[in-house]
Amino acid sequence: MDVKRKVEESAPPIVRYKGISKAYGDHQVLDHIDLDIRPGEKIALIGPSGSGKTTLARLLMTLEKPTSGTIEVNGEQLWHMERKGKLVEADEKHLHRVRGQIGMVFQHFNLFPHMNIIRNVMEALVHVQKLPKAEAEARSLEMLERVGLKDRTHHYPSQLSGGQKQRVAIARALVMQPRIMLFDEVTSALDPELVGEVLDVIKNVASEGEMAMMLITHEMDFARDIADRVLFTDGGRIVEQGPPEQILEHPRSERLKLFLARFRRHFGDSADVMTAVGLE
């Protein structure tokens, strides 16, 4: 299924990382990252664990604060704001406003276990976007239908399979209509036979949306199908980036070649990677 849409090359970026660094004590997780994501663009981040790809998403979702550098969302500073002509640290009110354009799906779903499915999806519409309950419920139902869970609306998360839970989590983030959606290893915690249903939902969303996406994933075929651009991160830097075919089939850097080769050995990915690394 080819879901890629034409991304406008000239449009101003929806997200711009400028010189972003993040360190925990002595440990440098991200090292001066520059990255533009255009409206509607789908990017996939691949790389060894600990390479900083998840941190990149978490900084944008304001779950963690960058050590230095700036992030702009739709031309506006995320972690900073202007006060009396000076750039100061953003307060909660500013973060709240800018954060509204960003959505996120987590590896471990993070559904609210004490609320049923429809409530999980509606909650933010009612309490953040302040929609009337009836309208929020209608929109949530529509979204649950899109992810194929219309008949589970009154179940509780504990009654669903992992794949179903993750689809609810996608509906919950999607219903807020973010400009960019972050998918943080959303299939890593799933049993192998449940991965497909979640990837299908994401592909479906990708094919119809104007929404930009950042996919942090170990599913190389999925990245290839869906992404306009694949970025390989290692040691807190973006080592290589480009169209999926180029990155996955004709890697240039030694580190990416090594990563793909290791990956191939562990997960049995397509053979062209092997060819590219010259191991065959």
Added chain:
Amino acid sequence: MWWDWNYAWSIVPELLRAIPITLAATLEGFVLACLLGLPMALAKRSQLRWLSWPVTAIAEFIRCTPLIIQLFFYYYALPSFGIVMSAMTTGVIGLGLHYSTYLAEVYRSGIDSVPRGQWEASRALNFSRGHTWLRIVLPQSVPPTIPVMGNYLIVMFKETPTLSAITLVELLTTAKNIGSQSFRYLEAFTLVGILFLIMSYPSAWLVRKLEVHLGRRERRAASHGR
């Protein structure tokens, strides 16, 4: 001087009359402790230093000094500052304040048991701080603490004889009064012990049942993952 059944029966009604006041002091103290414990727990984990420091210091002070000294202070020392309270009011406030510091710790453990992912999902959905607390964190942190709360209720009940020190006429004082009138202490104190046992034991049993029930529910939820 051995056990006299007739005498024992004759003092039971008087002892029973002291039960309501004992229960009232326990329950009112417990409600106060629950109400004070929650804001105390929130204040202690607050990022605002000017709030968390003094509250932590006061809570530690209360927790690390004996209840009876606090009661004496409230009842006999506060009047010199013009604060005069009845024995019952003093007892309820004393018990409530003392145990609020313990319940604050219980609330804290409940709050800490909410997975970090719940906070992160709330943030990603752009919930306000207040909404995250009221709708996401507290509804998940209070139920697992209920058995522990129940245990503290029983502990507080057993602590009420301390209130006899500030002249509250609860079970122990009543027994003491009966004894000093007839010079027979054996029956009165034995009966008080038995009355406490009769009331504590079923409550303890109920709390244990509740614990098992909640534990089972918790495990069910956990086995499906969050």
